[in-house]
Amino acid sequence: MQIDGKLKIFLLIIILVALVTGIFKGYERFLLERENRTIELAMDYSDLKKISKLDGIPLPHILKIFKNLGVKSIALPEDTLDAAEERGELSWMPGHVILSAYRITRSSNPLFSTLIKRNEISPSKYYVVLKDENILMRVSDELKLVLDEKAVQRLSDRILEVTDEEEDLAFLGIGIPSDIYMHLKKSNFRVIPRLKNSFRLTKDKISRKLNLQEIMTEDDVVIFDEEAILGYPFYITSTAKELNSRSIKFGFIEFSEQLGGRALARMMGEAIVRVHSITEEEMEITGEHAALSRWLRAVRERGVKLLYIHPYLLPLGQRLVSDTNIAYINKLKERLKKAGFKLGYVKELRKLELNLWQTLLLAFGVISAAILLLSFFFQVSVELALSLLLITLFSVLVSRYLGVMLLLRKGFALVGAIVFPVLGVIFTFSKKPLKSILTVIEVALVSLAGAIIISGLLSTTRFMLGAELFSGVKIAFIMPIFITALYFFLKSEAEEPLTFKGSIDKILNFLNVRITMLHVVLGIFLLFFISIFVLRSGNFGIPVPAIEQGVRDILEKLLIVRPRTKEFLIGYPILLLSALYYSKIKQWLWFVLALGSVAPISLINTFCHIHSPVLVSCIRSGNGLMFGIIIGLLVAAVFSLSFKFYKFLERH
16 A cells, blocks of 8 residues: 555544444434334225126225225326226217218217218217216316317317327326215225326426316325326426425336336435336236235335235135235235334335535545545555545535535445445455455455445435435446456565556556467456346346246345345355465456455445335345355365365375
């Protein structure tokens, strides 16, 4: 390490102060998470109608059954012409059908007789016949809003003429059905409206769209229907503004590919509710055990508070569909209760923020760690270190003045996620490491300190709710691997400090090396490893193999929280083996430790998921370290026995 001793102590003190600040913020988060243990169960109105129809049980009775089970909320989809026609509230048909029927029978519905005689029925237009005046006004207003005033004409007290394409008209939302809404409210359900988007809605029309839903005044959560949120793609800001003005929260379905969902969540900030749902299509292929595990994982590990439950629509055995789902939800309730949760309505999360001093201390901690890391590569002067700290102070103050503190905290968090895992590996292995598990623990502790500081920077309500996420996940996975490999590649075997000339010479010598098949194989392996590593780092990467999924399920049964595979199967065992066989693998240390660095990288990544409870992150990381050491010791034992057996065969 090329740094003045007093400066090194000064930087370590700053990191220690930042660590204490991070621990304090983590404790605040822990208290907030502990008091927010209420889970809300919701079901879809259309699903309950299907259960009623399949079992032949009246819908009011089905609603009462699931209400008593603990289902507090009903998601009510916005009406369509087809849905309203199915309930008998209207009929709609193209003009050419009406005219064809008249030509064949020479008679027509009395409602159309006068219109036909006046030649006012157009074969290319559509005609909606409403049951009463109230329904006509609602449907007329909704259609005019999306289409145009001229596209919707009232021909009589019960008939509307609509100009549009059938494919579009069939899927247009025509408002929340007020009679169903009022019935659900009388049954003491919270109603979650599911409004549809239309690309024809403009900025002004979004406000009018919400105004038309007068019955929504008692509800404070909305989940948008189908593939896009209201206002996508151009007017998401207007949607956020309108929802906030009405104190309505956005139900953000995690892992959903609903267009505009992530953008709206950022704009809504603290006014969102994290929702998990297993889609109707997934329910057809997901067994009960897998579904229950998925619900519990969402609640316990990702801070989800609203479970949007789609039922099983095929009975198991000889039971009714309703009985199958009653048993299913009862099992879900039991698992939630056993995990320490209770059923009720989603509670608003108490606000958690960082003040200026906390941000400064945490940012200083990250930059101090970065300075220590730089000192492993070249001589760091006191002037350079103080300059970087002053730049940090200036950037924090300016960011606060400009109102971009959130962006700055994300930037410092990303720097920390790159610096700390590399610092942990280099600090431990730049000197001759202890040939024991203490080496692995040392790497983990340095990385954990960084993880606490980084999570402190992101410990706000917006991150806890998932409205904001840690930025630069892929960079934070890739960069530490390359920096670790670069350092140990350039490091001389004589334990001398790195020099610019020595580094250049070593790189040039490396470029002049004759390529062998071993180099090709190692290169391909490293690229493959990094590709898999990066692709597996997100929620929508490559799928998990069936064997690995089976191992995950077993670990979830045995442990409170499953450790990360890349930590206990790859990273920590490699670090332990590197410590045990340090002198024998010095030539390949750059390659081996680059692979081993995935453990501290993964540990820090775990704590960057602020929507996951802090206690869960601690348990997950502890389990990863423990199992990683155990597997590393087992592999070392196999190596040792194999080597002894080989020597025995050589002697005999």
